[in-house]
Amino acid sequence: xxxxxxxxxxxxxxxxxxxxxxxxxxxxxxxxxxxxxxxxxxxxxxxxxxxxxxxxxxxxxxxxxxxxxxxxxxxxxxxxxxxxxxxxxxxxxxxxxxxxxxxxxxxxxxxxxxxxxxxxxxxxxxxxxxxxxxxxxxxxxxxxxxxxxxxxxxxxxxxxxxxxxxxxxxxxxxxxxxxxxxxxxxxxxxxxxxxxxxxxxxxxxxxxxxxxxxxxxxxxxxxxxxxxxxxxxxxxxxxxxxxxxxxxxxxxxxxxxxxxxxxxxxxxxxxxxxxxxxxxxxxxxxxxxxxxxxxxxxxxxxxxxxxxxxxxxxxxxxxxxxxxxxxxxxxxxxxxxxxxxxxxxxxxxxxxxxxxxxxxxxxxxxxxxxxxxxxxxxxxxxxxxxxxxxxxxxxxxxxxxxxxxxxxxxxxxxxxxxxxxxxxxxxxxxxxxxxxxxxxxxxxx
Numbered sequence: 001x002x003x004x005x006x007x008x009x010x011x012x013x014x015x016x017x018x019x020x021x022x023x024x025x026x027x028x029x030x031x032x033x034x035x036x037x038x039x040x041x042x043x044x045x046x047x048x049x050x051x052x053x054x055x056x057x058x059x060x061x062x063x064x065x066x067x068x069x070x071x072x073x074x075x076x077x078x079x080x081x082x083x084x085x086x087x088x089x090x091x092x093x094x095x096x097x098x099x100x101x102x103x104x105x106x107x108x109x110x111x112x113x114x115x116x117x118x119x120x121x122x123x124x125x126x127x128x129x130x131x132x133x134x135x136x137x138x139x140x141x142x143x144x145x146x147x148x149x150x151x152x153x154x155x156x157x158x159x160x161x162x163x164x165x166x167x168x169x170x171x172x173x174x175x176x177x178x179x180x181x182x183x184x185x186x187x188x189x190x191x192x193x194x195x196x197x198x199x200x201x202x203x204x205x206x207x208x209x210x211x212x213x214x215x216x217x218x219x220x221x222x223x224x225x226x227x228x229x230x231x232x233x234x235x236x237x238x239x240x241x242x243x244x245x246x247x248x249x250x251x252x253x254x255x256x257x258x259x260x261x262x263x264x265x266x267x268x269x270x271x272x273x274x275x276x277x278x279x280x281x282x283x284x285x286x287x288x289x290x291x292x293x294x295x296x297x298x299x300x301x302x303x304x305x306x307x308x309x310x311x312x313x314x315x316x317x318x319x320x321x322x323x324x325x326x327x328x329x330x331x332x333x334x335x336x337x338x339x340x341x342x343x344x345x346x347x348x349x350x351x352x353x354x355x356x357x358x359x360x361x362x363x364x365x366x367x368x369x370x371x372x373x374x375x376x377x378x379x380x381x382x383x384x385x386x387x388x389x390x391x392x393x394x395x396x397x398x399x400x401x402x403x404x405x406x407x408x409x410x411x412x413x414x415x416x417x418x419x420x421x422x423x424x425x426x427x428x429x430x431x432x433x434x435x436x437x438x439x440x441x442x443x444x445x
Contacts (some may be wrong), residue, residue: 002083004029006095006103007037011152012352014041015048016118017089018057018420019352020125025058027079031066031096031247048152061152064099072102080110089116089319117223118142122352122383123438145306146238146347149354153379156317158341160308166275170290170309176276181282182256184291186419187361188391188420191252200391200420204284204362205242206249213237213270224278226270232301233268251280288361288419289345292389295428298359302440305350315340315378342375348435355435363396366407386413387434391420 001023005014007030022306028037042059049057062079064114065071080086083430095103107113111131116138120123125138147157164167170176188197217226237246253259258277260270272278280287293309314341346357357378358368368388376384388408390396393415397404408415414434419427 001025002027002086004083004086004088006030006090006099007032007041008094010094010382011044011154012122012383014045014092015152016125016142016352017087018054018117019052019142019144020048020116020138021087022054023087025060025083027060027062027238029062029064029075029095029099029350031064031077031099034063037061037063044152044154044317048148051151052147055342064102066096066098069098069102072099073105076102076106077109080106080113081325087114087116092296104191106178118352119295121436121438141351143351144349144354146308146311146349146354148339149349149352149381150313150347150379151317153381154317155379156314157308158314159343160311160347162276162279162310164310164312165264165279170276179258179273179277180280180287180290180294181205183258183277183287186249186252186256187287191249198392198395198420200361201395201427202245202249202305206282207281209237209246210270211284214282224272224275228268228270230266230268231262233263246312249330277405285345285359285361288389288391289358292357292359292419292431294432295424296346296355296435299428299432299435299437299440300350303350303437304441305348305437307345307346307348311344311347313342313344313379315342338401339402342371344375350435350437353383353385353436355387356380357387357389360388360396361388362391364390365400366404369404369408369411369413372413385435386411387416387431388430389416389419390417393417 001021002025003017003021003023004027005017007028008226009016014028017023028041029324030037032041042061045059048061049055062075064075090100103115107115107130111129113129115128116125117128125140125142127138128134128305142179144152150157158164159361162170162358186199187203188199189200195202213226213228217228220226221234237243250261251261254261258273260269260271270283280290293307299305312370343355345359348355348357354376355377356372358372360368372388376386379406393401405415416427416430416434419430422430
């Protein structure tokens with residue numbers, strides 16, 4: 001089978017037909033110069049299709065004159081006559097206008113030509129032709145993983161799922177998930193009634209203090225064990241600013257078997273349960289990310305989607321970091337470069353629709369909106385969903401809240417506020433709505 005794709009600026013529009021039909025050959029038709037296609041687009045497409053398992057796929061490019069309808073029709077006629085099993089795949093917004101007109105002329109001449117089109121929400125594929133009934137739904141599906149979507153947009157994943165700080169990344173055992181739920185309840189609801197400040201704010205203060213301890217003792221053989229002089233521990237942490245709060249949460253962590261603390265005359269020893277718990281108790285915003293990741297994973301599982309957390313993306317997809325290393329050691333070296341990178345708190349995808357979720361467990365400003373917007377524009381292909389989840393937004397945003405919410409709405413960013421006050425069901429429903437997820441597939445008997 002041969003599939004013809006009308007070249008479009010949106011990368012997703014350029015692969016749907018090939019992903020759906022797994023043909024032997026794909027022919028791209030566009031107004032780009034052949035050299036430009038070969039140098040800029042072909043390497044990205046080849047890398048993407050190889051990752052999809054289409055290693056034997058033949059990729060051909062046919063350049064047409066953008067301003068010549070005659071040339072376009074002649075080129076399309078040539079493709080059709082040379083590939084009698086040819087399927088032409090057209091997106092609603094894909095392809096250049098004059099090429100679409102030329103395709104219409106070709107279909108009038110050959111009513112048997114079948115056009116394929118994906119729905120506006122990238123969920124289903126339909127077939128159209130002049131010679132038969134329009135809008136016939138095809139029994140094919142198109143989907144990407146988070147990594148495949150980034151590859152399609154020319155990027156690559158540097159690290160994800162905790163692999164930058166934990167060997168092998170997070171291991172989602174039942175015990176760890178229970179620990180996350182325990183810590184999330186403490187972060188969102190507090191450890192007792194009567195605390196004068198909000199639970200997320202109290203959590204951030206205590207975890208930031210533990211994080212400072214962890215950073216101070218960075219070069220140590222056992223990463224989960226901190227040793228600090230007892231007088232310093234008492235003066236700086238137990239009796240200093242927020243000392244009562246720190247002591248109360250420390251006792252809670254000990255009772256919950258998340259860490260152990262032993263204060264002796266000379267030294268104090270703090271030992272975390274494991275690497276993963278240490279990360280949660282020393283990085284203030286991590287727990288919200290893991291909570292959102294867990295819910296997204298539960299949402300996407302029955303829908304055949306994919307989800308990753310803590311994704312650091314290299315924009316140009318270059319896995320060779322030697323040039324960046326050169327810049328750090330010798331910025332004047334002409335062979336050195338600086339890679340553009342971004343961290344995505346939670347990256348998810350259902351079908352072909354990517355979602356980018358930013359998690360804010362503290363104060364943030366409009367700059368965060370622009371970061372999320374630029375990431376989604378670059379890696380969402382015009383179809384991505386932009387979502388921010390926040391705790392205690394009235395405190396974190398203050399008087400700027402109305403203006404920031406309006407700016408987010410103008411930028412197409414959905415903000416889910418005060419998630420610490422929502423039940424799991426409410427948060428699940430809010431995320432499913434913001435991600436525009438289809439209904440979950442019911443298990444077959």
